[in-house]
Amino acid sequence: MGEPAFDPAAPLTPTGNLRRRRAVSRVAESGATLGAAIAVAVLGIVVYSVFVHGVSALSLDFLLEGEPDGIGPALVGTAELVLIATLIAMPIGVLVAVYLVEFGGRLAAPIRLTLDVMNGYPSIIVGVFIFALIVEATHKQSAIAASIALAMIMLSIIARGTEEVLRLVPDAMREAAAALGVSRWRAVLTVILPSAMGGIATATILGVARAAGETAPLILIDSVWDGSHVSLDPLGPVPNIPVTIYKLSEEASPEGFARAWGAGFVLLFLIMLANVGARVLLARSRRRMAP
Amino acid sequence: MRGASALPSRVRIQSGPLTEAGPSGGRRELPVESVFDVHGVSVFYGTKRALDGVNMRIPRSRVTALIGPSGCGKSTFIRSLNRMNDSVSSFRLEGQVLYHGHDLYAGNVDEVEVRRRIGMVFQKPNPFPKSIYDNVAWAPRNLGLRRGLDERVEGALRGAALWDEVKDRLKDGALGLSGGQQQRLCIARAIAIEPDVLLLDEPASALDPIATASIEELIHTLKGRFTIVIVTHNMQQAARVADETAFFGLGASDGGEPVGTLIEHAETATIFGNPADPRTRDYVSGRFG
Numbered sequence: 276m277g278e279p280a281f282d283p284a285a286p287l288t289p290t291g292n293l294r295r296r297r298a299v300s301r302v303a304e305s306g307a308t309l310g311a312a313i314a315v316a317v318l319g320i321v322v323y324s325v326f327v328h329g330v331s332a333l334s335l336d337f338l339l340e341g342e343p344d345g346i347g348p349a350l351v352g353t354a355e356l357v358l359i360a361t362l363i364a365m366p367i368g369v370l371v372a373v374y375l376v377e378f379g380g381r382l383a384a385p386i387r388l389t390l391d392v393m394n395g396y397p398s399i400i401v402g403v404f405i406f407a408l409i410v411e412a413t414h415k416q417s418a419i420a421a422s423i424a425l426a427m428i429m430l431s432i433i434a435r436g437t438e439e440v441l442r443l444v445p446d447a448m449r450e451a452a453a454a455l456g457v458s459r460w461r462a463v464l465t466v467i468l469p470s471a472m473g474g475i476a477t478a479t480i481l482g483v484a485r486a487a488g489e490t491a492p493l494i495l496i497d498s499v500w501d502g503s504h505v506s507l508d509p510l511g512p513v514p515n516i517p518v519t520i521y522k523l524s525e526e527a528s529p530e531g532f533a534r535a536w537g538a539g540f541v542l543l544f545l546i547m548l549a550n551v552g553a554r555v556l557l558a559r560s561r562r563r564m565a566p
Numbered sequence: 567m568r569g570a571s572a573l574p575s576r577v578r579i580q581s582g583p584l585t586e587a588g589p590s591g592g593r594r595e596l597p598v599e600s601v602f603d604v605h606g607v608s609v610f611y612g613t614k615r616a617l618d619g620v621n622m623r624i625p626r627s628r629v630t631a632l633i634g635p636s637g638c639g640k641s642t643f644i645r646s647l648n649r650m651n652d653s654v655s656s657f658r659l660e661g662q663v664l665y666h667g668h669d670l671y672a673g674n675v676d677e678v679e680v681r682r683r684i685g686m687v688f689q690k691p692n693p694f695p696k697s698i699y700d701n702v703a704w705a706p707r708n709l710g711l712r713r714g715l716d717e718r719v720e721g722a723l724r725g726a727a728l729w730d731e732v733k734d735r736l737k738d739g740a741l742g743l744s745g746g747q748q749q750r751l752c753i754a755r756a757i758a759i760e761p762d763v764l765l766l767d768e769p770a771s772a773l774d775p776i777a778t779a780s781i782e783e784l785i786h787t788l789k790g791r792f793t794i795v796i797v798t799h800n801m802q803q804a805a806r807v808a809d810e811t812a813f814f815g816l817g818a819s820d821g822g823e824p825v826g827t828l829i830e831h832a833e834t835a836t837i838f839g840n841p842a843d844p845r846t847r848d849y850v851s852g853r854f855g
Contacts, residue, residue, distance in 0.1 A: 380655075453653070455704070455708075456705065
């Protein structure tokens with residue numbers, strides 16, 4: 276050991292290159308903070324401008340009446356589309372997640388990659404695909420075809436979200452179940468899935484929030500309808516919010532614009548509500564899982 | 567295989583009728599029916615040998631304790647007895663584990679059926695996040711033993727000496743129980759399907775002394791009904807609960823790398839009073855480990 280690198284008796288102010296290291300650290304920290312602030316600001320500006328432009332159109336009648344006064348039938352139709360899509364995507368998504376976590380050996384990694392690609396593929400591609408597959412074949416737009424397209428978009432969100440909560444279920448549960456001579460599938464069904472229920476609900480809500488606003492597939496698959504009254508027939512097209520917004524914004528009238536903004540605000544509000552609800556649910560189920 | 571050839575002759579004597587020096591010094595014949603006959607079992611995780619050349623006979627309706635320092639393959643060995651290691655992808659077993667004469671690792675053996683007959687309780691209590699009742703009723707329900715479920719649950723909880731403490735709150739969550747109660751609940755859950763064998767992998771090491779005492783007492787009441795194999799770090803515990811004790815230690819394998827193996831297996835009184843192998847003597851007298 277040679278000379279000590281510093282004098283232990285010196286006052287505790289920065290020595291050596293600490294002043295420079297502190298400056299670099301401050302720059303990095305403020306860069307990261309700025310990035311986060313920009314993201315929040317963008318959301319804030321979008322919500323604010325949608326609200327400002329749409330608030331004049333908002334009223335109870337607007338939510339309940341049919342066209343041209345309101346978007347009631349479109350709200351009901353979007354609810355129907357998303358419900359059918361959820362009924363299709365949730366069981367499949369949960370099964371995919373169960374496969375990935377509980378059974379998937381060597382195939383798990385490529386399937387996970389597939390899901391991530393699915394999460395990223397453009398929704399217009401899904402639209403064209405379902406259009407060619409179903410609408411062309413049946414010569415008819417339909418709610419069921421639109422729901423299938425939305426389900427394809429929801430699937431990866433539900434599968435990946437469920438996968439994450441299934442991983443939170445302690446392995447001790449799996450060992451305990453196995454040591455009791457019960458088959459793996461029964462254990463998954465009666466122990467693992469019930470303890471992950473909150474997280475599965477969360478993943479589903481996030482999927483719903485994503486699907487509710489998807490527009491591109493609907494323009495191809497579910498856009499020719501009469502928005503003046505509620506129609507629920509899944510074999511025919513049903514009015515829906517995204518296409519309503521698209522159509523209204525194409526109208527060359529200020530009133531139409533205001534209604535488009537209003538419908539946009541309603542959709543945005545519902546999606547944000549779903550997202551917040553999903554977080555709350557997830558936080559609650561996380562707390563329950565780690566006693 | 568120096569590890570195997572170094573095994574004391576005592577282990578081989580076990581394949582004949584067992585004799586035991588009673589407290590009075592007299593000798594009496596013991597039941598010879600064995601539940602497990604382990605022949606030359608070595609366990610590998612990938613290329614790493616975790617257990618080397620174990621020959622051992624585990625008798626019926628007795629308590630057999632596995633003792634020894636950490637890393638000598640006790641847990642690996644006990645988990646090989648009901649194929650709990652199957653879920654480890656790199657796990658490989660050489661040799662033969664006979665259970666009532668059937669090779670546990672034969673191709674036609676279903677590991678779920680194995681575990682239905684050979685139950686296991688783990689080091690850390692792991693009740694399901696369900697009610698006390700549902701924890702005990704879970705396995706019977708899934709195995710189709712629905713008739714008389716209430717009586718079965720009560721019987722299992724009584725068997726695990728937990729009934730009096732929980733009979734008024736069977737619908738409460740199991741996670742609200744104390745650690746010792748949770749572990750007895752896990753034992754109740756295991757005996758609810760009336761297995762043939764109970765494997766206990768350090769069942770008391772996460773518990774306080776009072777809870778440990780109640781688990782040990784429970785083991786005494788359960789032997790006779792079940793064949794029990796217990797892994798323990800605690801020599802006094804082995805001396806208190808076990809009829810027979812097997813000492814696992816490090817032996818040298820072919821490569822010269824020390825690897826866990828069975829050093830000596832005999833009546834508990836012999837292992838603690840008059841062990842044949844100097845390594846056993848050193849361990850039980852506290853000179854190492």
